[in-house]
Amino acid sequence: MSKELNEDQLAELRDDLLHLQEQLREMLAQDEASKPVQLDQQLVGRLSRMDAIQQQEMAKANRQQSERRRVTIRRALESIAKDDYGFCHSCDEPIGYPRLKARPDTPLCLRCQEGAERDH
Numbered sequence: 001m002s003k004e005l006n007e008d009q010l011a012e013l014r015d016d017l018l019h020l021q022e023q024l025r026e027m028l029a030q031d032e033a034s035k036p037v038q039l040d041q042q043l044v045g046r047l048s049r050m051d052a053i054q055q056q057e058m059a060k061a062n063r064q065q066s067e068r069r070r071v072t073i074r075r076a077l078e079s080i081a082k083d084d085y086g087f088c089h090s091c092d093e094p095i096g097y098p099r100l101k102a103r104p105d106t107p108l109c110l111r112c113q114e115g116a117e118r119d120h
């Protein structure tokens with residue numbers, strides 16, 4: 001049991017993760033159901049054609065982000081099962097309830113997250 005989270009908090013975060021997982025699953029399923037726009041079938045000018053390409057790129061980026069998030073959520077649920085949830089993957093310090101409540105699948109504490117963003 002994590003020394004930072006009590007049982008109620010852990011149960012709540014686990015529910016949040018399951019809820020997020022379900023939301024993402026639905027989103028990705030919907031995305032799969034909608035076929036991509038056929039550009040050559042559109043009677044459109046150059047500008048709207050570029051808009052359509054841009055929209056497809058954005059949809060692709062969103063989808064990739066959702067798929068990455070789905071992996072972090074699954075890992076978070078796995079770490080709950082292994083009883084090591086809530087600790088930073090980088091420095092092993094407790095991440096803390098407020099940050100986990102805001103983003104229950106985060107693998108990093110705020111300090112390490114900020115460090116990782118600075119390095120980019």
Ligand SMILES: [Zn+2]
Pocket residue numbers: 088089090091092093108109110111112113
């Ligand atoms: Zn850390």
